[in-house]
Amino acid sequence: MIEIRxxxxxxxxxxxxxEMMALAAIAKGKYAQAMPAFGAERRGAxxxxxxxxxxxxxDVRQEILEPDVVAVLDPTLLAGIPVAAGLKPGGVIxxxxxxxxxxxxxxxxxxxxxxxxxxxxxxxARETIGRPITNTTMLGALLKATGVMKPNDLVEPLKKRxxxxxxxxxxxxxxxxxxxKITKGAS
Amino acid sequence: MxxxxxxxxxxxxxxxIVTDPGSTRYxxxxxxxxxxxxxxPERCARCGLCWVFCPDMAxxxxxxxxxxxxxxxxxxxxxxxxxxxxxNAITMQEVTD
Amino acid sequence: xxxxxxMEVSFALSEAVKNCNVDVISAYPITPQTHIxxxxxxxxxxxxxxxxxxxxxxxxxAMAACCGASAAGARTFxxxxxxxxxxxxxxxxxxxxxRLPIVMAVANRSLSAPLSIWGDHSDVMANRxxxxxxxxxxxxxxVHDHVYIAYRVAEDSRVLLPTMVNLDGFQLTHVIExxxxxxxxxxxxxxxPYDPQIQLNPLKPVTMGPAGTPAMFTEAKKAQEVVxxxxxxxxxEVWEDFGKRFGRHYKAVxxxxxxxxxxxxxxxxxxxxxARAAVDKMRKEGKKxxxxxxxxxxxxxxxxxxxxxxxxxxxxxxxxxxxxxxxGGPLCSxxxxxxxxxxxxxxxxxxxxxxxxxxxxxxxxxxxxxRAQQLVLQEEPAPYEIIGLxx
Amino acid sequence: xxxxxxAARMLPQAEYFAPGHRACxxxxxxxxxxxxxxxxGPRTIVSNATGCVEITSSTYPQTSWRVxxxxxxxxxxxxxxxGIEAAIxxxxxxxxxxxxxxxxxxxxxxxxxxxxIGMQGLSGALERxxxxxxxxxxxxxxxxxxxxxxxxxxxxxxSTTSPFGAKSxxxxxxxxxxxAICAAHGIPYVxxxxxxxxxxxxxxxxxxxxxxxxxxxxxxxxxxxxxRLDPSMTVQIARLAVQTGAFPLYEIVDGKIRVTEKPKKLLxxxxxxxxxRRYAHLTExxxxxxxxxxxxxxxxxxxxxxxxx
Numbered sequence: 001m002i003e004i005r006x007x008x009x010x011x012x013x014x015x016x017x018x019e020m021m022a023l024a025a026i027a028k029g030k031y032a033q034a035m036p037a038f039g040a041e042r043r044g045a046x047x048x049x050x051x052x053x054x055x056x057x058x059d060v061r062q063e064i065l066e067p068d069v070v071a072v073l074d075p076t077l078l079a080g081i082p083v084a085a086g087l088k089p090g091g092v093i094x095x096x097x098x099x100x101x102x103x104x105x106x107x108x109x110x111x112x113x114x115x116x117x118x119x120x121x122x123x124x125a126r127e128t129i130g131r132p133i134t135n136t137t138m139l140g141a142l143l144k145a146t147g148v149m150k151p152n153d154l155v156e157p158l159k160k161r162x163x164x165x166x167x168x169x170x171x172x173x174x175x176x177x178x179x180x181k182i183t184k185g186a187s
Numbered sequence: 188m189x190x191x192x193x194x195x196x197x198x199x200x201x202x203x204i205v206t207d208p209g210s211t212r213y214x215x216x217x218x219x220x221x222x223x224x225x226x227x228p229e230r231c232a233r234c235g236l237c238w239v240f241c242p243d244m245a246x247x248x249x250x251x252x253x254x255x256x257x258x259x260x261x262x263x264x265x266x267x268x269x270x271x272x273x274x275n276a277i278t279m280q281e282v283t284d
Numbered sequence: 285x286x287x288x289x290x291m292e293v294s295f296a297l298s299e300a301v302k303n304c305n306v307d308v309i310s311a312y313p314i315t316p317q318t319h320i321x322x323x324x325x326x327x328x329x330x331x332x333x334x335x336x337x338x339x340x341x342x343x344x345x346a347m348a349a350c351c352g353a354s355a356a357g358a359r360t361f362x363x364x365x366x367x368x369x370x371x372x373x374x375x376x377x378x379x380x381x382x383r384l385p386i387v388m389a390v391a392n393r394s395l396s397a398p399l400s401i402w403g404d405h406s407d408v409m410a411n412r413x414x415x416x417x418x419x420x421x422x423x424x425x426x427v428h429d430h431v432y433i434a435y436r437v438a439e440d441s442r443v444l445l446p447t448m449v450n451l452d453g454f455q456l457t458h459v460i461e462x463x464x465x466x467x468x469x470x471x472x473x474x475x476x477p478y479d480p481q482i483q484l485n486p487l488k489p490v491t492m493g494p495a496g497t498p499a500m501f502t503e504a505k506k507a508q509e510v511v512x513x514x515x516x517x518x519x520x521e522v523w524e525d526f527g528k529r530f531g532r533h534y535k536a537v538x539x540x541x542x543x544x545x546x547x548x549x550x551x552x553x554x555x556x557x558x559a560r561a562a563v564d565k566m567r568k569e570g571k572k573x574x575x576x577x578x579x580x581x582x583x584x585x586x587x588x589x590x591x592x593x594x595x596x597x598x599x600x601x602x603x604x605x606x607x608x609x610x611x612g613g614p615l616c617s618x619x620x621x622x623x624x625x626x627x628x629x630x631x632x633x634x635x636x637x638x639x640x641x642x643x644x645x646x647x648x649x650x651x652x653x654x655r656a657q658q659l660v661l662q663e664e665p666a667p668y669e670i671i672g673l674x675x
Numbered sequence: 676x677x678x679x680x681x682a683a684r685m686l687p688q689a690e691y692f693a694p695g696h697r698a699c700x701x702x703x704x705x706x707x708x709x710x711x712x713x714x715x716g717p718r719t720i721v722s723n724a725t726g727c728v729e730i731t732s733s734t735y736p737q738t739s740w741r742v743x744x745x746x747x748x749x750x751x752x753x754x755x756x757x758g759i760e761a762a763i764x765x766x767x768x769x770x771x772x773x774x775x776x777x778x779x780x781x782x783x784x785x786x787x788x789x790x791x792i793g794m795q796g797l798s799g800a801l802e803r804x805x806x807x808x809x810x811x812x813x814x815x816x817x818x819x820x821x822x823x824x825x826x827x828x829x830x831x832x833x834s835t836t837s838p839f840g841a842k843s844x845x846x847x848x849x850x851x852x853x854x855a856i857c858a859a860h861g862i863p864y865v866x867x868x869x870x871x872x873x874x875x876x877x878x879x880x881x882x883x884x885x886x887x888x889x890x891x892x893x894x895x896x897x898x899x900x901x902x903r904l905d906p907s908m909t910v911q912i913a914r915l916a917v918q919t920g921a922f923p924l925y926e927i928v929d930g931k932i933r934v935t936e937k938p939k940k941l942l943x944x945x946x947x948x949x950x951x952r953r954y955a956h957l958t959e960x961x962x963x964x965x966x967x968x969x970x971x972x973x974x975x976x977x978x979x980x981x982x983x984x
Contacts, residue, residue, distance in 0.1 A: 019460050026290030026462040034460040038316075038402060038641055059561040061455050061554055062645050194736065196503035196510075201444060202383035203504050204482055205491035209741040211695030211732070219700060235683030239873050240910050242705025244694035261694040265701035265899075266907030279907075307765040310758060334769065336761035341799030345754035348796065351747045352722060352758025357772065358765055360758075378747055477771070484743040484759060486718045487773050491738035493746035495730045 001054040002148055003064045006138075007083050008073035011043040013135025016161065017071065018049035020139055023157040024149055025053045033058050046081055053148060071142050072096060073121070073134045078107045087111055094141045094180070096121035096134050101183040117145035119180040128172040129165070136162075136169035140176030151177050216243060220264030222279045228254040230276035237268035237277065286464040286530070293424040293456045294319035296463040297363075297389055297449075300431035302333045303468045304475060307358035310338040310349035314368040315401045316453035317391040321363060343368035347375035347386075354384035355492055357480035359435065362386065365453055366393035369407045373414070379446045380415030381508050382493055383482070385438035386446040387431065388416075392553065392604075393453040394640040402641025403453035405553065405604035408581075409614045415508055417447040417515055418582040420553045424463040426579075427451050429532060432466065432475055436522045439478050443515045450581075452554030454641060466530060474529055516583045536585035537592055538577040541567055545574030547653050548593055548630075550601040552578045552615060555637065555644050559602070562649030573653045578615070586622035593619075599632045600656035602649075603668070606636055612668030631660040634668035642672055686877060687713045696739040697731040701906025703896035703913065704728055704812050706870040708783075711810055711894070714880035715779050717742060720759055724752035724784035724793060727819045727898075728812055750793040752784040753800035753809055760805045779884050780807035786827035787817045790851045801860040801889045808883045808890045811853060814898035822901040826851040829921075830968070831961055832953045834901070839956040849968065857891035858927045864890035866926040866935075871913035875935060879926055895922040903952030915947040920973040925980075932979045944969055 004021060008014030015036045022034035030053055037048035050064045066086040070093040077083060084093055087110065094117040095104055101116050110116070121137040128137070136158060143151055151174055158173070159166040200206060224237075231254040238246040238255055245262035246255050257268075269277040291299075298320055301309075309328070311321045327333035338353075340346045343364050354360040364372060369390055379386055395406040408418065417437060421427045430449045438447040451457060482490060496504055519536070527533035540560055542548055551559045556577040566573040576592060578585065593599050603613020611617040616634035623629035633656040638644045648671050659666045691712035698705045704727060712719070721744040723729045729746045732739035747755045760780045766772035782800075784793050789811040797809060816834045817823040824837035828846045833839055837846040858865045864886045868876040876894075883890035897913050899906040916922035917936055921944060924936040944966035948954040957965075 022460045023290040026288070029288075031462060032290065032460075035454075035458055038454040038458065058461070059557040059564070060646065061459070061557045063643055065645070193499050194503065196506040199500070199503055199507050201482055202381065202492060203494060203496065203500070203735055205494055205733070205736055205738040207738070208489040208491070209693030209739060210737040211697075211734075211739040212693045214695035214697075214737060216695055216697070239683045239686065239710075240706055240870070242698060242700075242702050242709075242909070243696070244690055244709065258694075263700035265909070266905075267701055267706075267909055270907040271910050307769070307771075308758065308761045310761070334765070336765045338757055338761050338803065340754065340757070341795060341802070344750070345757070345796045345799055348747055348751035348754035349758030349761070351751075352745065352755035352760075353762035354758075355745050355755075356720070356759045356762035356766070358758075358762035360762070374748055375751065382747070483773075484720045484745055485773050486720065486743060486778060489741060489743045491733055491740050491744045494733035494735040494738060495746075496735050500735050 001052055001058070002069065002146070003067045004051040004069040004071065004142070005064045005067040006049040006071045006073065007077050007081060008047055008049070008135070009077070010045045010047050012073050013133055014047055014073050015049045017073070017135040017139055018051045020136070020154055020157045020161065021051040021053070021142070024153045027156060028149065028153055030055060031058050037063055046077060067091065069142065069146055070094070071138050073138050082109070084108045084110050087114055089113060092117060092145045094119070094138065094145050096138060098123065101181070113184070115145070115182055115184060117141055117180050117182045119176050121176060124172055124175050124179065128175060129168045137172040137176045140173035141180040144177045144180040145182055216261050216263050217259045220262055220282055222264035222266060223259065223262060223282050224257050224266065224268050224277045225280050226254065226256050227276045228252060230274050231255055232274045232276070234273060236271055236273060240267050240271050242267065286466055286470055288462055288464045290460055290462050291424070292319060292458065292460050293427050293451065294458070295323050296424045296428040296465070297431060297451070298323035298327065299465055300428045301361050302327050303466065303471055304359065304431060304435050306333070306335050306361045308336050308338065308350070308353035309361045310340055310346045310353065311362045311364065312340050312343045312346045312368060314343070314365050316393060316403070316457045317363045317365045317368070317389070319457060320389060320391070343372040344375060347372035347379065350386045351375060351379050351382065351384055354386050355382070355482070355484050357478070357483040357485070359478040360386045361388070363389040363391065365391040366395055366407045369411060370395060373411055376411055376414045376416065378493070381504065383444040384446055385444050387434045387438055387449065388446065389449045389451060391453040391457045392450050400640040403455050404639045404641070408448070408450050409605040412614060415445070415512060416582060417445050417519070418450060418580070419448065420450045420579055420581055421456070422554050422556045422577065424456070424459070424461045425532065426534070427456065428463050428465065429526065429530070429534070432471065433522055433526055433534070436475050437515065437519050440518050441481055443511065443518050444481060445512060445515055450553060455554040472529070474525065513583050519580060534579060536580035537588040538579055539592055540575040542574035542576060542592055542596070544572055545596050546572040547598045547600060547656055548574045548576055548596045549649060549653060550576045550578065550599060550615070550619065552581065553604070555602070555604070558644055558646060559649045562646040565646060566650060566653060571653070584618055584622070589619060589622050590626060593630055594628055596630045598656045598660045599630050600652045601632060601634050602637045602652065603634060604638050612636070616668065633659045633666065636668055636670040644671070648672065686873065689713070691715070691717060691719070691741045692732070693739045693741055695737070697734060698727065699900045699906070701899040701909045703814065703870055703898060703909050706910070707812060707876070707894050707896045710870060710873050710876050711880055712742070714877045715781055715808070715884055718774065718776060719779040719781050721745070722752050722756040722759060722780065722782045724788035725749040726785035726788050727814070728783055728785070730819060749788055750796055752782040752788060752793060754796040756780050756782040756807045756809070757800045757803060757805045760807050780805070782807060782809040784811060785819070786811060786813040786815060787825040790827045790853050791825050798860065801857060801862050801891070804888050806888055808880070808892065810892045810894050812894050812896050814896050814901060816901050818898045818901040827853065831957050831965055833956060834953070844961060845956065854891065854893045854927070858930070861930070862889040862891060863887070863929055864926070867893045867895065867922065867924050869895040869913040869917060869922060869924065871910050871917065872924060872936060875924060882926070901953070904950055908950055912947065912950060915942065918942045919944045919947040920969050921947050923973055923976055925976060931983060932976065934976055934980050941970065941973065
């Protein structure tokens with residue numbers, strides 16, 4: 001089972017990212033689960049969302065404390081939120097940032113042999129979608145960093161969810177898939 | 188104590204519905220009356236106002252004469268008919284056994 | 285054929301309501317039930333569901349309108365949660381004695397105060413004695429299936445009782461997961477059109493909901509009690525038929541690894557999944573732990589529970605509600621009374637978990653199993669314990 | 676002779692509300708319900724709130740109703756009616772309702788079930804525009820439970836929970852204006868009626884029935900028991916209520932008011948109050964004060980009628 005935790009701010013679409021991953025996995029015949037952390041938070045507040053993907057029926061319904069993958073949709077979260085908390089050894093953290101990996105590494109408390117994937121999702125989203133909404137862009141980075149599915153697998157769920165603006169979101173995902181850089185994390 | 192004249196639980200309708208419409212017609216409210224209206228058929232104008240104003244449907248019209256009189260099975264003896272009768276044809280009298 | 289899709293559990297529920305071809309929906313929005321009524325509104329707006337949707341001004345009116353609609357012979361649906369269930373509670377009790385086969389999905393949520401939008405079983409437990417048949421489901425699939433099952437049971441002429449499908453707020457309602465949708469065509473004659481036994485109809489007038497004097501009230505309640513117990517046979521029959529048709533087999537009490545278990549965790553609703561994962565883990569570690577999931581809460585499956593739980597040494601009952609100043613959790617007190625007077629009862633420990641959506645982890649269930657085994661060694665029976673409490 | 680003499684013969688003979696009901700002797704509801712049901716006819720379904728009407732007409736295993744009738748709870752007459760209306764709409768559309776013609780849905784509730792506990796449900800049903808007739812059987816207090824005040828109890832009246840005493844005049848508030856509240860929902864028909872004017876009552880209820888959408892009819896229905904009144908005076912007191920201006924008869928059709936009974940000169944209010952011992956404790960001053968208010972309210976109605984709103 002792969003467990004993914006998304007960090008974002010209310011309104012940035014972290015929940016949508018989690019849902020798109022689950023829907024794509026289910027469409028491929030896998031078992032998957034997506035859920036938000038059920039807070040009372042409103043637009044702008046830090047939020048969490050979770051996705052589980054497995055080949056077998058998923059029993060657990062708890063939130064994810066020890067993720068295999070963490071995706072951070074908003075670079076400003078790094079300052080206040082321990083986004084890497086519980087990240088499994090060998091896990092991967094994907095961060096939307098224009099900074100370079102060594103700068104980012106200093107801000108994070110990473111387990112041994114964790115990997116860092118970085119992508120300037122905000123820039124890509126701005127250029128491709130026209131708005132700094134990074135949820136679909138970050139999906140590209142997530143796919144690149146984990147290999148759990150191919151960008152093509154997300155096309156149908158994205159089309160269904162985004163309708164007319166789906167092509168731009170798919171472009172953003174594909175571009176992020178290409179531009180994501182993965183490095184080893186803590187030594 | 189068993190109440191043998193009442194239905195047993197097995198005999199109740201689904202959801203205690205009542206399937207006989209208007210079945211209170213079997214219930215004698217005439218017992219309540221301490222007064223009873225007595226109508227003078229000579230003075231009765233056959234207007235039917237007593238029938239209109241009776242809360243208990245206790246005014247009946249004589250098919251032959253058209254005059255109105257009391258149905259003692261239902262009449263509770265309120266006296267509205269006597270008070271409303273435009274020709275003062277009705278008087279209230281005490282019920283005697 | 286059934287179609288396997290990923291969807292939010294609230295939508296899987298709404299799909300089933302649509303496929304049941306309900307005639308009237310009457311509901312008032314409340315978190316975490318909102319996605320259900322939003323989806324159903326859209327279905328009606330799109331013409332996918334030919335029903336009257338009464339957007340009432342309160343849950344009290346929601347249930348009252350359901351009573352009117354059901355009495356007029358309509359297949360009727362509503363959904364609520366928490367404060368909403370409490371507000372309509374007066375009418376919830378009336379619907380059952382009037383034998384109106386309304387189906388209601390309750391997105392279980394805690395009761396104020398303090399105000400909480402998050403899930404537990406306080407709402408349904410406060411309506412425990414309302415005379416409704418009560419199912420508890422634990423996955424999107426069982427939610428979807430139990431809408432069909434609920435209508436089939438409720439409308440059976442031998443039953444005619446309102447039926448509640450309890451699904452945990454957020455932990456089920458807001459989760460996306462795979463569901464095999466039963467399409468209308470697959471449903472076949474599993475759910476025949478509703479043929480009302482009693483109906484408000486000018487061609488055959490009946491009086492419904494008359495005043496009951498002391499001379500008949502007791503008989504009316506006895507009749508209600510008997511029909512509620514008798515519904516169990518029909519529920520089993522419907523589950524069996526459902527299993528044959530759709531391959532998913534449901535029972536009043538479902539078991540995992542209970543045969544040789546020394547410790548059995550008892551759970552109800554959405555947290556059963558996490559409990560099952562915990563039991564799997566403990567089994568791998570060689571611990572003789574099993575799990576019982578109670579799917580049917582009313583009529584209460586006391587006999588099934590006695591049979592299944594008797595061989596174990598320790599039972600750990602998990603409640604998501606407290607009976608203040610009473611015996612702890614309502615589920616546990618029912619299980620204890622199911623055993624009272626029977627010889628060879630196991631030790632029964634009670635744990636309060638997941639109040640107002642408090643996370644319950646696999647490790648919590650491991651702790652519950654361990655703790656129950658410690659408690660059995662104590663001389664005095666222990667009162668309930670609250671899991672995850674800061675003290 | 677009174678116009679009502681001819682009216683009697685023009686009323687339908689059929690009774691849909693049966694005798695043998697357990698209402699008090701001289702009960703205004705008995706007269707009103709008979710007349711209401713004559714106007715509604717046999718193709719009617721009644722949703723009844725808990726109250727005097729409900730309890731005296733449905734003592735299991737008997738019923739006074741010859742039409743389909745349902746009682747759910749105290750505050751639910753309108754919401755249950757909405758459910759019935761929606762169900763019949765859906766079932767007729769789907770060809771699954773035995774009656775193919777238009778069915779009249781009648782909600783019946785007392786003043787407590789309307790102006791107090793049932794107000795929210797009524798407002799909701801009016802706002803949603805269900806096709807139904809709502810009748811408020813106003814006997815100006817909770818009579819079923821033993822004469823407790825409601826918001827429909829008139830100023831100064833005694834009740835068991837608005838007693839008069841050294842520091843109390845009795846009811847301290849003016850009667851809530853339910854017809855105005857209902858009219859404010861913009862519904863097509865609102866009317867006030869009383870059994871002393873039976874022809875007017877049946878006429879208005881027929882209009883209420885015919886109109887599409889919600890109709891609200893406020894029935895001034897004297898309660899000899901609660902008003903401490905000679906039971907033979909039920910009709911007379913209702914007539915006096917109209918003639919003194921205490922309860923004016925009017926209708927509001929699509930927002931326009933028409934006063935349907937206009938006494939040439941209003942009688943002194945004391946003639947209406949004197950026979951009712953619920954007012955016996957009032958001083959002359961009190962009566963003057965109440966009459967002043969009654970007359971100013973009545974003038975307001977006439978002004979509204981004249982100005983056409």
